[in-house]
Amino acid sequence: MIKLYQSHPSGNCYKVRLLLHQLAIPFETVEVDTAAGQTRTPEFKEKNPIAKVPTVELEPGVFLAESNAILWYFAEGTPFIPSDKLERARMLQWMFFEQYSHEPYIAVARAWVSYYGIPAGKEQELEERIHKGYAALDVMEGELKKRPFFAGDTYSLADIALYAYTHVADEGRFELGRYRAIRAWIERVQAQPRHLRLRDQA
Amino acid sequence: MIKLYQSHPSGNCYKVRLLLHQLAIPFETVEVDTAAGQTRTPEFKEKNPIAKVPTVELEPGVFLAESNAILWYFAEGTPFIPSDKLERARMLQWMFFEQYSHEPYIAVARAWVSYYGIPAGKEQELEERIHKGYAALDVMEGELKKRPFFAGDTYSLADIALYAYTHVADEGRFELGRYRAIRAWIERVQAQPRHLRLRDQA
Numbered sequence: 001m002i003k004l005y006q007s008h009p010s011g012n013c014y015k016v017r018l019l020l021h022q023l024a025i026p027f028e029t030v031e032v033d034t035a036a037g038q039t040r041t042p043e044f045k046e047k048n049p050i051a052k053v054p055t056v057e058l059e060p061g062v063f064l065a066e067s068n069a070i071l072w073y074f075a076e077g078t079p080f081i082p083s084d085k086l087e088r089a090r091m092l093q094w095m096f097f098e099q100y101s102h103e104p105y106i107a108v109a110r111a112w113v114s115y116y117g118i119p120a121g122k123e124q125e126l127e128e129r130i131h132k133g134y135a136a137l138d139v140m141e142g143e144l145k146k147r148p149f150f151a152g153d154t155y156s157l158a159d160i161a162l163y164a165y166t167h168v169a170d171e172g173r174f175e176l177g178r179y180r181a182i183r184a185w186i187e188r189v190q191a192q193p194r195h196l197r198l199r200d201q202a
Numbered sequence: 203m204i205k206l207y208q209s210h211p212s213g214n215c216y217k218v219r220l221l222l223h224q225l226a227i228p229f230e231t232v233e234v235d236t237a238a239g240q241t242r243t244p245e246f247k248e249k250n251p252i253a254k255v256p257t258v259e260l261e262p263g264v265f266l267a268e269s270n271a272i273l274w275y276f277a278e279g280t281p282f283i284p285s286d287k288l289e290r291a292r293m294l295q296w297m298f299f300e301q302y303s304h305e306p307y308i309a310v311a312r313a314w315v316s317y318y319g320i321p322a323g324k325e326q327e328l329e330e331r332i333h334k335g336y337a338a339l340d341v342m343e344g345e346l347k348k349r350p351f352f353a354g355d356t357y358s359l360a361d362i363a364l365y366a367y368t369h370v371a372d373e374g375r376f377e378l379g380r381y382r383a384i385r386a387w388i389e390r391v392q393a394q395p396r397h398l399r400l401r402d403q404a
Contacts, residue, residue, distance in 0.1 A: 049341050050299055064291055066298040073291035089266055089275035096268040097252055099302045125327075139251050 002027040003057040005047065007034050009115065011107055011164035012067040013054040014198045018160055019071050021196040023078060027056075029202070035116060067164075068095045071157045080160075082152040091151035094158035097139070105133035107165045109172030130173055137179055140166070144181035148188060155192050163189045168198060204229040205259040207249065209236050211317065213309055213366035214269035215256040216400045220362055221273050223398040225280060229258075231404070237318060269366075270297045273359045282362075284354040293353035296360035299341070307335035309367045311374030332375055339381055342368070346383035350390060357394050365391045370400060 002020070004027050006013035020027050032038045032053050039051045048055040048065040055065045064070055075081045082088045109129045112118045118126055140162065143150060150158035167186050169176060176183055189195070196202060204222070206229050208215035222229050234240045234255050241253045250257040250267040257267045258275075266272055277283050284290045311331045314320045320328055342364065345352060352360035369388050371378060378385055391397070398404060 049344050050303060051341075058288070062288070064288070064295060066295040066302075068298050069291050069295035072294050073287070076287060076290075085275070085278060086260070086264070086266070088278075089271050092274050093266060093268040093271035096270050096298070096301055099298055100268075100305070101252060103302070104306070139253075142251050 004029045005032050005044075005055040005057070006030070006053050007032055009198070010034075010053060011110075011168065011198070012052075012103070015067045015160050015164045016054045016056065016070050016074075017202045018164075018196050019074055019080065019157070021202050022192070022194045023074060023080075024194070025074060027202070068099060068157070068161055071095075071160060075157055079154065080157050082154075082156055084152065087152040087156075091156050091158040094150040095161045097136075098158075098161045101139070102133070102136040102162065103165060105129040105136060106169050106172055106174065109133055109174070110165065110168060111172075113173055114171040133169070133172065133174055137166070137169070137174065137176075137182065140185075141179045141181050144185045148185070155189065159185075159189055164198075206231045207234050207246075207257040207259070208232070208255050209234055211400070212236075212255060213312075213370065213400070214254075214305070217269045217362050217366045218256045218258065218272050218276075219404045220366075220398050221276055221282065221359070223404050224394070224396045225276060225282075226396070227276060229404070270301060270359070270363055273297075273362060277359055281356065282359050284356075284358055286354065289354040289358075293358050293360040296352040297363045299338075300360075300363045303341070304335070304338040304364065305367060307331045307338060308371050308374055308376065311335055311376070312367065312370060313374075315375055316373040335371070335374065335376055339368070339371070339376065339378075339384065342387075343381045343383050346387045350387070357391065361387075361391055366400075 002025065004016055006029050008031060034053060038044060039053060045051055047057070047063045050065050052065065054067050054070060055063055056070050057063055064073055082091055109126060112122070112126060149155050150162060163186065166182065204227065206218055208231050210233060236255060240246060241255060247253050249259070249265045252267050254267065256269050256272060257265055258272050259265055266275055284293055311328060314328060351357050352364060365388065368384065
């Protein structure tokens with residue numbers, strides 16, 4: 001069975017659980033204590049040299065890392081990836097936006113504020129990250145005023161990738177009150193068949 | 203004709219020029235002065251709400267952003283994307299690694315050190331970025347000791363994505379001397395048919 005090495009509260013890990021659940025692909029989870037350095041051991045780096053979760057073991061000894069690449073692997077040939085070439089590339093555009101312009105600000109602020117504490121001397125950096133996180137939310141709001149989902153007219157991997165940390169952004173001190181289009185999109189994502197919440201066990 | 207909005211020294215923009223040249227796809231470039239805020243104007247944000255280059259105009263009024271998504275768009279159906287499903291996902295794994303764990307450190311250090319100057323009060327942050335950039339190079343070195351290219355046995359988009367800033371990492375104070383496998387891979391990348399150098403006009 002597919003094995004997901006994960007930290008349950010991580011949005012990046014949640015993305016994979018959500019997709020696998022929606023695709024009805026069975027998997028088991030292995031909890032990794034990232035705060036205790038369990039991704040940095042030689043044993044774990046044999047699985048994933050990038051030393052992060054999520055990491056999936058597709059079959060014994062065959063590993064794949066990076067949440068959005070894992071999503072791609074499982075979604076190929078399914079309606080979670082648009083069949084139109086341009087929409088497919090646009091889906092990837094939003095997934096790269098998520099990893100470059102959204103996650104480093106919204107996910108890291110959430111991790112510091114709600115999970116691990118703000119590292120010593122990083123208060124100013126937290127403010128900068130919150131500022132840049134709001135910039136990412138502004139971009140999302142602008143898009144979602146124009147279309148219901150990020151790529152094409154239907155729910156895709158881009159929505160899963162961006163939903164993961166957006167819907168818990170309040171845990172990183174972000175206020176979503178003024179983002180009307182984002183809040184409506186969050187409801188559309190949650191209304192998809194076989195939705196799984198972050199706190200749920202798959 | 204395809205129009206590439208770019209800043210010529212940017213590695214992210216260079217990725218697109220390199221691939222288009224190797225695919226013999228004609229394009230024209232439009233230079234954008236990012237330091238002068240030209241990606242932040244309302245006119246530019248109509249093209250790309252993420253407000254970054256590269257941005258390509260595929261046909262009049264049809265835009266695509268994020269360097270690695272642009273690479274994907276043009277490379278679909280070509281040998282630059284592996285035909286094997288797992289290798290294709292692994293290629294994306296290394297492209298997401300590039301944007302999350304490599305570019306924010308190596309490209310930003312290069313931009314500060316060699317192009318725009320180190321922002322006031324950011325000396326300590328530069329040291330941290332250089333430290334994390336070396337961690338990314340360590341991961342690359344480990345992979346390249348095991349295989350000639352990042353996905354499958356041949357040159358792919360993952361190599362283009364990682365080559366762009368790695369081969370000019372010295373401009374961000376990185377010393378590649380001890381990275382023997384990376385240096386050999388750089389030579390393999392440069393030996394590919396229709397290679398284009400960063401400084402070259404396409």
